[in-house]
Amino acid sequence: MADVQITFPDGAEKTFSVDTTPLEIAKSISTSLAKKAVSGKLNGEYVGMHDAIKESGDFELITKDDEEALQLLRHSVSHLLAQALNRLYPDQIHYGVGPFISNGFYYDTDKVEGNQISVEQFPEIEKMMKRIVKENLPIVSREITRDEALDMFKNDPYKIELINDLPADEHISIAVQGEHVELDRGGLVPSTGWIKHFKLTSVAGAYWRGKSSNPMLQRIYGTAFWNADELDAEMKRRAEAKERDHRKIGADQDLFFTSQEVGSGLAVWMPNGAAIRRTLERYIVDREVQDGYQHVYTPVLSNLNLYKQSGHWDHYRDDMFPPMDMGDGEFLELRPMNCPSHIMVYKHQQRSYRDLPFRVAELGMMHRYEKSGALTGLSRVREMTLNDGHTFVMLDQIEDEFKKILQLMVDVYKDFDITDYRFRLSYRDPKNTEKYFDDDDMWEKAQRMLKGAMDDMGLAYFEAEGEAAFYGPKLDVQIKTALGGEETLSTIQLDFLLPERFDVTYVGSDGELHRPVMIHRGIISTMERFTAYLTEMYKGAFPTWLAPHQVRIIPVNREAHGEFAQQLTDRLVKQGIRAEYDGRNEKLGYLIRNAQSLKIPYTLVIGDEEVSNDTVTIRRFGSRDTNVKSVDQFEKDLLADIANHSRA
Ligand code: ATP
Numbered sequence: 001m002a003d004v005q006i007t008f009p010d011g012a013e014k015t016f017s018v019d020t021t022p023l024e025i026a027k028s029i030s031t032s033l034a035k036k037a038v039s040g041k042l043n044g045e046y047v048g049m050h051d052a053i054k055e056s057g058d059f060e061l062i063t064k065d066d067e068e069a070l071q072l073l074r075h076s077v078s079h080l081l082a083q084a085l086n087r088l089y090p091d092q093i094h095y096g097v098g099p100f101i102s103n104g105f106y107y108d109t110d111k112v113e114g115n116q117i118s119v120e121q122f123p124e125i126e127k128m129m130k131r132i133v134k135e136n137l138p139i140v141s142r143e144i145t146r147d148e149a150l151d152m153f154k155n156d157p158y159k160i161e162l163i164n165d166l167p168a169d170e171h172i173s174i175a176v177q178g179e180h181v182e183l184d185r186g187g188l189v190p191s192t193g194w195i196k197h198f199k200l201t202s203v204a205g206a207y208w209r210g211k212s213s214n215p216m217l218q219r220i221y222g223t224a225f226w227n228a229d230e231l232d233a234e235m236k237r238r239a240e241a242k243e244r245d246h247r248k249i250g251a252d253q254d255l256f257f258t259s260q261e262v263g264s265g266l267a268v269w270m271p272n273g274a275a276i277r278r279t280l281e282r283y284i285v286d287r288e289v290q291d292g293y294q295h296v297y298t299p300v301l302s303n304l305n306l307y308k309q310s311g312h313w314d315h316y317r318d319d320m321f322p323p324m325d326m327g328d329g330e331f332l333e334l335r336p337m338n339c340p341s342h343i344m345v346y347k348h349q350q351r352s353y354r355d356l357p358f359r360v361a362e363l364g365m366m367h368r369y370e371k372s373g374a375l376t377g378l379s380r381v382r383e384m385t386l387n388d389g390h391t392f393v394m395l396d397q398i399e400d401e402f403k404k405i406l407q408l409m410v411d412v413y414k415d416f417d418i419t420d421y422r423f424r425l426s427y428r429d430p431k432n433t434e435k436y437f438d439d440d441d442m443w444e445k446a447q448r449m450l451k452g453a454m455d456d457m458g459l460a461y462f463e464a465e466g467e468a469a470f471y472g473p474k475l476d477v478q479i480k481t482a483l484g485g486e487e488t489l490s491t492i493q494l495d496f497l498l499p500e501r502f503d504v505t506y507v508g509s510d511g512e513l514h515r516p517v518m519i520h521r522g523i524i525s526t527m528e529r530f531t532a533y534l535t536e537m538y539k540g541a542f543p544t545w546l547a548p549h550q551v552r553i554i555p556v557n558r559e560a561h562g563e564f565a566q567q568l569t570d571r572l573v574k575q576g577i578r579a580e581y582d583g584r585n586e587k588l589g590y591l592i593r594n595a596q597s598l599k600i601p602y603t604l605v606i607g608d609e610e611v612s613n614d615t616v617t618i619r620r621f622g623s624r625d626t627n628v629k630s631v632d633q634f635e636k637d638l639l640a641d642i643a644n645h646s647r648a
C-alpha cells in the first residue's frame, strides 16, 4: 500500500498508509488528543476526522481549544438544522446555503407549501435536532461527480444553481450524516453527538444570494457553543441587546418610525424624537459657531454635473439615487455628500490666505441608496442629515486645525458621557500606493503629521494601513453598537484631491494662487445614527437636557390639586423646559409607573402639602426615594441640571 508523508506544525514528520484518517493520526499521538480533536487540516484544507487522507502534506489537528473550532461547530449545527427540518417537513423545503457567521450560523430555506417557518416552531425543531444529536451520526465527506451531484440534488433548485455555477474543473464534495446529504466543502465536527449546546434564535427574510431580483428566502439564525455557560451568557447578552436596541426603545418611547408606506429607509421623526434631534442640532451648531465655523444652508438637490466633477458619479454611483431628468436638458441629483456644495460656498469669492482656515458647516441632508438589507432603524437610513463641516487650510495649518477639531470632538464626547471609543488612524496601504491619490511626499507628510498631533495631545490610537480614503489619510472614531458591531461615529479626513478637481485656490501672501487642503470632518455623525447610538448607550434613559419629556407633573387629586399642577407646568414650559401635566383619570400609582416606564427624568407629585407649602415632591427616574423642594429651588436645580449636559 502506498504511503503518505505527514508533516506536523512542529516540523516533525511521520509516515502513514494512504487512506489513514485524522482520527487514526490523533490516536497515534494520544487518546486525549483524539478526544478533543474536531477536525484535521491538510495543506490548509479541512479533512473530517473520519475522512481518508490521500496525499502527503502539512497537517494539523484543530481541537476544541482552537478558536476556529467554534466555526466548525456552528457550521455543523446548520447541517443539523437542515436535517431536522427534512425529517419534520419531508419534501416541503428547498435549501439555499447554511454557513457559520461571526456569532453563530444561519440556513436559508424556502418552504415549498408557502407556509413560513416561524419562531413558534423552534422548540419542535430544536427537539428534533437534539434527537439527531443523540443518534450520534458520523459526519463524513466525499467527492462526487457533477452528474451525481445534479442527480442527488434534483429536487433542490437552489443547490442545482450552485452546482451549475461551479467552474468545470472544481471538485464537488458532499457531507453525509445518516440519511442527510449536504453540498459542502467540509469543516465539520466528527459526528452529530459533538453538538450539544445550541439555540435557534430568529428568522428573517433574505434574498437568494443577496440579490433583490431573486426570490426571498427565510433565513433561520442560530448559535452554538462548546459549553452551556457560554451559550447562556450569549443568550443573556442578546436579550439585553434587544432591550437596548434603539428600534425597540424608539417604538416604546414613540421617537420615530419607518414604514413601507413612506418608503424604506426614510425615517419619520415623531415629536419625542424630534425633541432630541432639535436639542442635538442646536447644541452642535452653537458649539461649532464658537469654534469659528460659518454655518450655511445649501440645496439637497444639485445639478448632476457637480457630482461628475467631484468624481462621485464615477466612483459612488451605486450609492446614489438615480438622477431626475427635468426634460429641458438639466439633470438634478439628490446629493450623497455635502462636500461639493461647500466647495461652491468657498469658491463664491476669491479667498486669500487671510481667510484661511475657512470653516464651512451645515446640518446637511443627504441621500444614499443603501441596500435594503442593510437598512436598520435610524442607524442606517437612506435620507440622513450629517453634522458636516469642511475647512480649507494652507499646508502649514493642517496640524493646528486637526488638533482643534480633535479638541472639539473630545469636548463634545464629554458632554454626552461617551467614553467607550477608540481612535483609528487610517493610512494608505503601503503595498498598494497606486490605489491612492498620487503624491508620495504629501502622503508621508500628512500621515506623520496626524500621528504627531495625536501623540502631542496624548491621545491613544491604533493604526490601520489600507483604511485611508482614496484622497487622503484620516482619523476615525470607532464606537460599539448595542448589537456588538463597530461603527464609525466621528471622522476627520484630509483631502488633497477635491481642491484639484474643482480648481480651488487662495491668493497667498506672495500674490500668487495656491491650492488649499480640504479637511472633511463630522463630529456627531448624522442626526440619525447619533440618535440611534445615544438611545442605545443611555438605554432610553436620556440625560435631562436630551430627554423628550423632562418633567411630568401628576396631581394626587385632579379637583384639589389640578390647578396648581397645571400652573406649575405652564411656568416650567415658559422656561423652555419640556414639562407636561398628566391629568388623566387613572390611579396615582399607575401614572407614576407610566412616567417611570417612559424614563422621564423627573416625576412630580402634587398633593395637599405641596399646594399649601408651594413645594413639589420629586421622584428621579431610577430612584425609589422621593424628596421635597420648594418650587423655586426645584426650578433652579432643574435648569442647572439641563445646562450641565450630563447624566446626574
Ligand atoms: P458607512 O461606512 O457607515 O457607510 P461612510 O464611510 O460611507 O459610512 P461617510 O461618507 O464618511 O460615511 O459619512 C459620514 C458619517 O455619516 C458616517 O461616519 C456615519 O456615521 C454616517 N452615515 C453614513 N451612512 C449613513 C446611513 N446610511 N445612515 C445613517 N448614518 C450614516
Ligand code: ZN
Pocket: 337, 338, 339, 390, 520, 521
Ligand atoms: Zn466632505
